[in-house]
Amino acid sequence: MKKAEVGSITWRDLTVNNAAEVAEFYQSVIGWKTSPVNMGDYEDYAMSTPATEEGVAGVCHAKGPNSSLPAQWLMYVKVENLQESLEQVLALGGKVLTDVKKLSDTSYYAVIKDPAGAVCAIYDE
Missing domain, CATH: 3.10.180.10 (2,3-Dihydroxybiphenyl 1,2-Dioxygenase, domain 1)
Structure with a gap:
């Protein structure tokens, strides 16, 4: 790399209270692929381009390190x-x-x- x-x-990164819903929004609107990222007791989301699956962004819950x-x-x-x-x-x-x-x-x-x-x-x- x-x-x-x-x-x-x-x-x-986008930090919001409703990360799952917002990740789905960007998946539908932009076409990003969504991959869950285990944060212990919840999941944030890595967003990647559809063709090359290059990671470009994260959609995160407003808790833990992002609170x-x-x-x-x-x-x-x-x-x-x-x-x-x-x-x-x-x-x-x-x-x-x-x-x-x-x-x-x-x-x-x-x-x-x-x-x-x-x-x-x-x-x-």
């Missing part, structure tokens, strides 16, 4: 160094909305808000 380039948008996230599409942007980027967020008038969280064995992320109020997640690996 090719390593993501710094500055690239690599994933999108504090807003109900909106959240893009994940790769940065070189998460801590340095978070310092820049604060220095430039933005806000860090979540604690740093583990994304994978080698990757961490945080959700930020820019000075205009737009929200995204940034991560490194």
